[in-house]
Amino acid sequence: xxxxxxxxxxxxxxxxxxxxxxxxxxxxxxxxxxxxxxxxxxxxxxxxxxxxxxxxxxxxxxxxxxxxxxxxxxxxxxxxxxxxxxxxxxxxxxxxxxxxxxxxxxxxxxxxxxxxxxxxxxxxxxxxxxxxxxxxxxxxxxxxxxxxxxxxxxxxxxxxxxxxxxxxxxxxxxxxxxxxxxxxxxxxxxxxxxxxxxxxxxxxxxxxxx
Amino acid sequence: xxxxxxxxxxxxxxxxxxxxxxxxxxxxxxxxxxxxxxxxxxxxxxxxxxxxxxxxxxxxxxxxxxxxxxxxxxxxxxxxxxxxxxxxxxxxxxxxxxxxxxxxxxxxxxxxxxxxxxxxxxxxxxxxxxxxxxxxxxxxxxxxxxxxxxxxxxxxxxxxxxxxxxxxxxxxxxxxxxxxxxxxxxxxxxxxxxxxxxxxxxxxxxxxxxxxxxxxxxxxxxxxxxxxxxxxxxxxxxxxxxxxxx
Numbered sequence: 001x002x003x004x005x006x007x008x009x010x011x012x013x014x015x016x017x018x019x020x021x022x023x024x025x026x027x028x029x030x031x032x033x034x035x036x037x038x039x040x041x042x043x044x045x046x047x048x049x050x051x052x053x054x055x056x057x058x059x060x061x062x063x064x065x066x067x068x069x070x071x072x073x074x075x076x077x078x079x080x081x082x083x084x085x086x087x088x089x090x091x092x093x094x095x096x097x098x099x100x101x102x103x104x105x106x107x108x109x110x111x112x113x114x115x116x117x118x119x120x121x122x123x124x125x126x127x128x129x130x131x132x133x134x135x136x137x138x139x140x141x142x143x144x145x146x147x148x149x150x151x152x153x154x155x156x157x158x159x160x161x162x163x164x165x166x167x168x169x170x171x172x173x174x175x176x177x178x179x180x181x182x183x184x185x186x187x188x189x190x191x192x193x194x195x196x197x198x199x200x201x202x203x204x205x206x207x208x209x210x
Numbered sequence: 211x212x213x214x215x216x217x218x219x220x221x222x223x224x225x226x227x228x229x230x231x232x233x234x235x236x237x238x239x240x241x242x243x244x245x246x247x248x249x250x251x252x253x254x255x256x257x258x259x260x261x262x263x264x265x266x267x268x269x270x271x272x273x274x275x276x277x278x279x280x281x282x283x284x285x286x287x288x289x290x291x292x293x294x295x296x297x298x299x300x301x302x303x304x305x306x307x308x309x310x311x312x313x314x315x316x317x318x319x320x321x322x323x324x325x326x327x328x329x330x331x332x333x334x335x336x337x338x339x340x341x342x343x344x345x346x347x348x349x350x351x352x353x354x355x356x357x358x359x360x361x362x363x364x365x366x367x368x369x370x371x372x373x374x375x376x377x378x379x380x381x382x383x384x385x386x387x388x389x390x391x392x393x394x395x396x397x398x399x400x401x402x403x404x405x406x407x408x409x410x411x412x413x414x415x416x417x418x419x420x421x422x423x424x425x426x427x428x429x430x431x432x433x434x435x436x437x438x439x440x441x442x443x444x445x446x447x448x449x450x451x452x453x454x455x456x
Contacts, residue, residue, distance in 0.1 A: 029345070029347045037350075086336050
């Protein structure tokens with residue numbers, strides 16, 4: 001009789017790290033695909049699409065926070081948010097958008113340190129706070145270079161070649177950036193709270209007694 | 211030998227390099243003609259790879275925005291003209307980022323790309339989730355469609371009004387089956403991967419030839435030189451049109 005030596009095959013659902021990495025991969029695939037799906041819906045909103053594009057992280061926080069939090073709950077000791085940040089960074093790099101890397105990955109790493117202590121003891125408030133912190137920085141990771149735009153050589157050239165657009169960038173960059181971060185944090189808290197309710201109601205989460 | 215076959219045959223590291231530099235180049239350049247040129251090149255690449263539906267859709271959006279822009283510029287007073295151009299500017303500026311991602315997604319061989327990453331000693335804890343993520347992404351739409359179909363059978367409509375009135379319940383209807391299904395798929399994939407020896411510590415052989423060939427070097431050099439020429443031309447146009455120093 002064939003008896004596999006792997007503990008994972010015998011005890012399905014054990015704490016095998018390979019299983020955790022693969023589940024993280026599946027959930028990351030879900031996050032990226034749903035994010036792009038939401039993005040494609042904006043095309044039907046006409047001129048409002050621009051606003052929704054700018055506040056995309058907030059929309060994502062409200063609708064798919066449960067996927068992020070399930071990652072944290074199922075594999076809290078496998079750096080779920082760092083892995084998520086790496087996936088987003090690689091997708092960003094494929095588009096030539098390198099600025100995601102230096103902000104998103106450290107943010108994911110910091111959030112992971114906190115959730116390692118929050119999830120096993122069912123400190124859901126702390127988990128939601130970590131999620132809000134992470135998604136706020138994920139939002140900042142995508143847009144922070146715009147803050148330095150008006151001092152850049154590119155902007156100097158743009159001012160010379162197209163003063164109208166340059167003025168618009170100069171006027172709206174900072175207000176948009178601040179409201180983006182505030183909205184991302186607020187929706188991170190509310191979306192995270194909804195997601196926790198959903199997870200607690202529908203999934204059995206093992207608790208470690210302190 | 212078709213152009214499509216040649217594009218698919220290029221080393222995956224070169225394709226990722228093309229996407230990275232194409233997007234970055236589009237952001238760097240400020241002259242609209244250069245931006246249009248980069249966008250056109252990236253759209254042609256997408257078309258050659260077989261993503262024709264995307265190319266047609268993108269061109270339609272561009273056309274509509276150009277018409278809106280023209281309309282606003284002609285009809286509105288001076289101070290609001292900029293809004294019309296602003297929309298087109300955003301699409302021209304960031305369009306190449308999106309189109310190059312579509313190009314990479316269309317012609318990237320995931321297995322070869324992941325083996326290349328392993329060869330570059332990227333940690334397994336990043337390579338395995340990334341590989342699963344890239345392979346699972348295309349099937350998410352099918353999963354969502356099945357869930358929507360099941361919801362329709364039960365008489366539950368996924369409408370914006372319902373989402374605003376009962377957010378938790380509506381999100382739950384869609385997300386809970388999707389999450390449960392994802393966890394099942396994760397478990398199944400993990401079993402299959404373990405049965406195929408993913409845990410084995412020995413160095414694995416690869417079906418693909420991962421060597422960097424001279425043709426890859428030529429493709430990479432041509433792309434980089436072409437992009438550098440466009441960026442230099444952008445600087446030249448700035449100096450010529452605006453009287454600045456390049």
